Every structure is written in C-alpha cells, then in structure tokens.
Amino acid sequence: xxxxxSNEKFNKLLDxxxxxxxxxxxxxxxxxxxxxxxxxxxxxxxxxxxxxVWIEKSNYSPxxxxxxxxxTLFYFTEDEFKESMVHNKxxxxxxxxxxxxxxRRLDTIFLNNGPIKDVYYERLRxxxxxxxxxxxxxxxxxxxxxxxxxxxxxxSIAVRFTSNEVFCELKDESFQQxxxxxxxxxxxxPEYIEENSVKVQLPEVDKITTEFFNHDMWKxxxxxxxxxxxxxxxxxxxxxxxxSDIAYEENPNAGERRRVWAGCHIxxxxxxxxxxxxxxxxxSRMRFKxxxxxxxxxxxxxxxxxxxxxxxxxxxxxxxxFSNCINKVSKTLKExxxxxx
Amino acid sequence: xxxxxNVKAIKKNAFRITKVRGKTALRIRVPGGLIEAKHLQAVKExxxxxxxxxxxxxxxxxxxxxxxxxxxxxEVNQKIAQMIKEVEIDNGVDIDNAKKGYPxxxxxxxxxxxxxxxxxxxxxxxxxxxxxxxxxxxxxxxxVKIAVTGCPNDCIKAHMQDFGIIGMADTQYxxxxxxxxxxxxxxxxxxxTGALIMHNGKVRKDERRCVGCGxxxxxxxxxxxxxxxxxxxxxxxxxxxxxKNPRLxxxxxxxxxxxxxxxxxxxxxxxxxxxxDRSLPKEHVGYIVDRTGYQVFxxxxxxxxxxxxxxxxxEHINFGGYLYERDGFMK
Numbered sequence: 230x231x232x233x234x235s236n237e238k239f240n241k242l243l244d245x246x247x248x249x250x251x252x253x254x255x256x257x258x259x260x261x262x263x264x265x266x267x268x269x270x271x272x273x274x275x276x277x278x279x280x281x282v283w284i285e286k287s288n289y290s291p292x293x294x295x296x297x298x299x300x301t302l303f304y305f306t307e308d309e310f311k312e313s314m315v316h317n318k319x320x321x322x323x324x325x326x327x328x329x330x331x332x333r334r335l336d337t338i339f340l341n342n343g344p345i346k347d348v349y350y351e352r353l354r355x356x357x358x359x360x361x362x363x364x365x366x367x368x369x370x371x372x373x374x375x376x377x378x379x380x381x382x383x384x385s386i387a388v389r390f391t392s393n394e395v396f397c398e399l400k401d402e403s404f405q406q407x408x409x410x411x412x413x414x415x416x417x418x419p420e421y422i423e424e425n426s427v428k429v430q431l432p433e434v435d436k437i438t439t440e441f442f443n444h445d446m447w448k449x450x451x452x453x454x455x456x457x458x459x460x461x462x463x464x465x466x467x468x469x470x471x472x473s474d475i476a477y478e479e480n481p482n483a484g485e486r487r488r489v490w491a492g493c494h495i496x497x498x499x500x501x502x503x504x505x506x507x508x509x510x511x512x513s514r515m516r517f518k519x520x521x522x523x524x525x526x527x528x529x530x531x532x533x534x535x536x537x538x539x540x541x542x543x544x545x546x547x548x549x550x551f552s553n554c555i556n557k558v559s560k561t562l563k564e565x566x567x568x569x570x
Numbered sequence: 571x572x573x574x575x576n577v578k579a580i581k582k583n584a585f586r587i588t589k590v591r592g593k594t595a596l597r598i599r600v601p602g603g604l605i606e607a608k609h610l611q612a613v614k615e616x617x618x619x620x621x622x623x624x625x626x627x628x629x630x631x632x633x634x635x636x637x638x639x640x641x642x643x644x645e646v647n648q649k650i651a652q653m654i655k656e657v658e659i660d661n662g663v664d665i666d667n668a669k670k671g672y673p674x675x676x677x678x679x680x681x682x683x684x685x686x687x688x689x690x691x692x693x694x695x696x697x698x699x700x701x702x703x704x705x706x707x708x709x710x711x712x713x714v715k716i717a718v719t720g721c722p723n724d725c726i727k728a729h730m731q732d733f734g735i736i737g738m739a740d741t742q743y744x745x746x747x748x749x750x751x752x753x754x755x756x757x758x759x760x761x762x763t764g765a766l767i768m769h770n771g772k773v774r775k776d777e778r779r780c781v782g783c784g785x786x787x788x789x790x791x792x793x794x795x796x797x798x799x800x801x802x803x804x805x806x807x808x809x810x811x812x813x814k815n816p817r818l819x820x821x822x823x824x825x826x827x828x829x830x831x832x833x834x835x836x837x838x839x840x841x842x843x844x845x846x847d848r849s850l851p852k853e854h855v856g857y858i859v860d861r862t863g864y865q866v867f868x869x870x871x872x873x874x875x876x877x878x879x880x881x882x883x884x885e886h887i888n889f890g891g892y893l894y895e896r897d898g899f900m901k
Contacts, residue, residue: 265693265694265797269793289792490792
C-alpha cells in the first residue's frame, strides 16, 4: 500500500511514531565537519522530515545505532555486578538499500557467527525497523550495484523524499494505524539504482591462495596508508570492538566493562599480552581488511562483506580507493593466472 | 620644464619615490591576498604600458609596478580605477573617487594566508576577515601592519605584524564517539603542545595548554572531536622588523571573537592619534607602545570591549626581541 504525504503530514506521522519509536536518520551537524565551516552528516534522532539529509551521503553509517561506538556492558563493584540497560523504545532507522544490506552483515557477525549471540547487539537490534530511503542515483564512490547491495525488500516502509512531499510504501501493517487519516492513498513502489559510475569486479574467492597474501600488489599501501582507521569507522560492515575494564578514579574498586569500536587499520588492534603485535606495516592492514571484506567472509557466509557504500573512499585522507583496490585484486589474480599458464 | 613634485602627496597616493630619478612605482592593494584573476589584466597592462614590464609581488601580497614615469601617474590611476572600485569600494571601503587612485598608504595591505576555502588547517575564511578589516581601517595614514592567519601554523607570519590575527578552534569532545585510538593525543604531543592525555580509555584536554589549532579534529577518525561553530581568535601584537628592535609579536588576547578584534584595532587608531610623536615624519605603532608602555595601550585598546567568558588578556607583555644597539656586535 502506498501513501503520498505532504511534509507537514509526514511530520504528523513522525509525531505519532515518536511515542513508540526513537527515530534515526542521517542528519546535518552544521560546521561540525572535519574541516572548519564544513558540515558533518551522520546518524542522529530526528524530529521532523526537514531534519533528514537525503540529498547527500552520510559520512558515517547507521551501524552506531545498533552497535554504539562506546557501550558499557556492565558495572561492577567488589562483589557484584549489574548489567547495563538500554532504553525501552523501539527504533526506526531511515537508511538506503546498501545500509540495509550492511545491517544484514552486522547481523551475521553478531548473531550468526557461532553458537552464541551477542546479546548487547541483539538487545538493540531486535528493536529496529527499517524505513528504506529510495536511492535511484547513488553518490560519488558508490558501487552497490557491483556488490548486489542496491536492492532490498527488507523494510517496513519505503520512502521517496521530494522537496515538499514524501511518497511512502507501507509493507509492515503495524504502521498502518499511524498512516490512517494522514495522506492520499496511492500506488508507490520505490525504484533502485541500476548502475553506478564506479564498477567493481569482485574476485572469485577460490582463486585466492595464501601466496596472494604476500603479493607485491599490497606493497604500495605501506607508504600510502597512514593507519588512521577512518575507513573502518565509516564502514557499515566493520564490526570489530575491544573490551576493557575501567576502574573509576574516585574509587578504583568500582568500575565498568566497556566496549568500544576497534579498527584493523588502527594501532593496538593486534596488541597482545606481553607486548607482541602484528601487522605493523600498513600494507598488511590494508590487505587484512580487503581480505575480510572480499574473501574470508564470503567463504564463511556465502556473500561478500563489502556492500559498496563507498564511505571508505569518501573519507580516506590519502585518497586510497577501496573500489580500486578490489579491482586491483581481481586484475592481479587474472594476470597471475594467465602468467602461470 | 623641471619636475616639481609633492612627494608626500605622491606617497600618500600609493606611489613611491624610487632610486631612479623621474620614475615611480605603484603599490596595488590586494586585501586578504585574494582577487578575481581578471584584475591581473590591469596589473599587466600598467606594467607593460607605463612601467618597465615587470611586477614585484610584495611581502604584503600586493603588487608593485616599477618604472612608471611620474607624469603618467594620473593615467595609471585611471587604469587602476576599475580594480579599486571592485576590490575596495564594492567591498565597502570608503573611497570617494576611484579614478584618483589610492587615497592613503600608511596602513598597509591586510594580508592573509589562503584560509579555509582551501587549507584543511585553517579555522576560518581569512580573506573575508582581511577584507572586513580593510573596510574598517582603510584609508588611513597611520603606519599599521595587519595580517590574518587561519591557524597557529601562522603561514602569513602574523607574528611579524603590529596586529596578527590567528584563528583558534574551540574543539569539543564527544566522549562516547571516541574509540581510544589515541591519534589526537599522539599528534598533539608530537606537533603541538601536548594538551591531550589518555585517561581510562578516553581523552582529557588541558584547556590551558590548548592553542586551538584544531589538529585533534583533523586526526579523529570518528568525529568525536569537532569545532565549536563559534569562531575564536588570538591577537598577537607589535611584532616588527626594522633597524632598532626586531621582535616577534606577543600574545595580547586569546579566545576572543571577531567583533573584539575589530574594536581593538579601531581603538588602537585612536590611541595612535593621541600618543603619536608628531615631530617625526612617521611613527610605527610599536614604537608608540614602547613609549607609553603596554598598560596604557591595553587600557585604550580594550575601551568599550566586552570580553566573552573564554577570553584571556595578557597581564604584562615582555616584548623582547633584540636591540641592535645592545647586541653582541656593537658592545
């Protein structure tokens, strides 16, 4: 079922939803960007449709809603502990098909990677429903078509924003009550992007051998990458974290166990007890990330991890392009194959 | 007929007395070091038609066109009129008649680093501020040098000016967005003042050590650090070169807003008017401050200024530098 709502009516819809839901969308933080007088666009709670930034790609993904950057798991004193709480509202997220497909990768890692589910992820994730933002044209650096992430049916509502009205497709009947008496009923089906200007040739995973891990193609990244980890932080599918116990300053006998995001490009990622550390060379970090996104995840779970949102390319201060890297992998494998024959 | 020239009037008109008898040089102002490229055409034409075909790019970011015969000054002023109109008058600078050339030359061109239209480090649009200052202080005969720079890197050398304005970022930390990568802490300690330390996996800032460069924002991978959209500036004063006592400008104010900067500069012109030694052909503002002392200057400069809560004012300044007459070679 479809609806056509003026922005005003859509705001009434949001008002109705706010009672039950925390509503997240990409929003603008004016002058909070990396460079002075630039804006930051990232996920945050919205109050009205005008808050939603739908004409630009967000700098960061929506993963922080279900996988907070900093999360306290439990608090402890000398002889007892108490698990942290989460809010009691449901969560509605406005996001594009690439990110919905990215959320499935996060689900795989946190919920279906072995016998134990990550309860801290699950307790937020189970509250979530998706509002898919139609994405017909994509943005710079997007290559979702190459990763089959341009399309999804996993949403409760799909929306097309225009300057003054919103077209909605309603798939989840639990939202029907919020729409009644608001807009004009109509047939609306979202459209999907069919072609990106960036195209990626994903490698065939069974062609990748352990020798390839030492291939010369990685070498250039040892000088180009600076190990800042922006790519990890912006990525919808990077899901690494690290736990640490924090002893409170005023009374070190009380504290908390906290987990925060970690990134394979960032120092300390491989630190071990005793001071041992791997992948000191930045090219090996680039290789590790690349192989996770387009090799071992696929071997284990049947689809590639990278969804082609291109945020890593958007954010890299050194102009390292991940899509170019993937193409280099595929090309190098082909060349090596033909050389061997 | 022998040449009979009013040298003082000529100098005031931004023409200079040169070593070549009969030849002058025109100094063209470029406030903020930024103009539309089309104006280069006028510069080229004046140099080729009236000058010796060369253009000197001045340290203050203006153009100096040498080899112009004094008798061609009026024609040259006609030629530069359109640029004066567009660059100065259209910017709000109080000039009656562009066709008469520049009405003053004492207060020098306001120079600026390239600023945040281009540079990742700059904390504000330096050209825009320079153009505003130009509008507030020019035309003026008092000899004052002003430059604005986007960050404490001070690429414009604000520390060599009577007034050096340095952009400061009030960086704010969103603790929950921090992933403890320590990039900001390491960078601040390596390249700045070590104002950041790690504590329990999060960052602490020593406000007194922070120079407001904004490097932590640049290095942060998660946007845990961002700039307060409100703009802040540091004002360093009375830096100079010269044959008596070359010295770097010293911090006078920091964490002040644009209005404070403007007001202080304008107050200083009144201070100059009151204290300048009129027996001299000209006196640079720094030497006036040397005579009256910093406290008198400070009182005058801050008249009517309402400082914000973050603002800091130097209680005393030891201007330092070295005195030619007392340095090692003359003893």
